[in-house]
Amino acid sequence: GDSVTQMEGPVTLSEEAFLTINCTYTATGYPSLFWYVQYPGEGLQLLLKATKADDKGSNKGFEATYRKETTSFHLEKGSVQVSDSAVYFCALLRGSGNTGKLIFGQGTTLQVKP
Amino acid sequence: GAGVSQSPSNKVTEKGKDVELRCDPISGHTALYWYRQRLGQGLEFLIYFQGNSAPDKSGLPSDRFSAERTGESVSTLTIQRTQQEDSAVYLCASSIQETQYFGPGTRLLVL
Numbered sequence: 001g002d003s004v005t006q007m008e009g010p011v012t013l014s015e016e017a018f019l020t021i022n023c024t025y026t027a028t029g030y031p032s033l034f035w036y037v038q039y040p041g042e043g044l045q046l047l048l049k050a051t052k053a054d055d056k057g058s059n060k061g062f063e064a065t066y067r068k069e070t071t072s073f074h075l076e077k078g079s080v081q082v083s084d085s086a087v088y089f090c091a092l093l094r095g096s097g098n099t100g101k102l103i104f105g106q107g108t109t110l111q112v113k114p
Numbered sequence: 115g116a117g118v119s120q121s122p123s124n125k126v127t128e129k130g131k132d133v134e135l136r137c138d139p140i141s142g143h144t145a146l147y148w149y150r151q152r153l154g155q156g157l158e159f160l161i162y163f164q165g166n167s168a169p170d171k172s173g174l175p176s177d178r179f180s181a182e183r184t185g186e187s188v189s190t191l192t193i194q195r196t197q198q199e200d201s202a203v204y205l206c207a208s209s210i211q212e213t214q215y216f217g218p219g220t221r222l223l224v225l
Contacts, residue, residue: 032212044216098211099145099164106156
């Protein structure tokens with residue numbers, strides 16, 4: 001069945017460091033891919049998405065490129081801030097049309113130190 | 115506009131009791147989803163409703179779990195005869211297209 005695998009955390013970085021959180025997926029076809037973020041004490045919110053191969057999603061300085069050759073959707077940011085400390089979830093959409101269930105990775109905790 | 119709302123925000127119950135969790139989706143969103151997040155784990159899909167179609171119940175972990183939705187509005191997730199392993203945060207989401215918008219969740223603790 002479909003699945004998403006993320007790098008294990010926690011990931012601890014100093015402010016202004018480069019961030020990569022790896023995400024790979026197993027699925028039939030080419031599902032839409034997402035990164036969601038959960039800040040401390042807050043609900044889950046969409047960070048970025050890509051709906052087809054070679055698309056790049058971007059938001060708040062974060063980027064991820066849909067790579068069908070490597071079935072990956074790695075999250076990157078050039079310079080992290082303390083405020084980026086959160087749990088990051090990679091997910092794929094499995095369904096028909098524009099709706100369906102999200103299949104999530106296990107989440108990666110990012111801690112950014114000043 | 116208003117986001118997805120869920121109630122109660124916290125629920126403590128005793129093993130064996132039934133609980134009902136409520137979700138109010140964003141107005142106009144035709145699809146509604148329930149997920150579960152157990153401590154230290156990722157989110158598990160439970161069930162989703164899309165318009166008038168039969169719900170996708172493939173993620174429900176046992177027949178103690180059920181959910182209903184009234185038209186394109188409120189949904190209720192019911193857990194009968196709760197067990198300690200049901201302790202988790204139950205998240206509701208709604209969508210009109212691909213992006214799902216999540217509520218704050220109901221934190222359920224079964225003693």
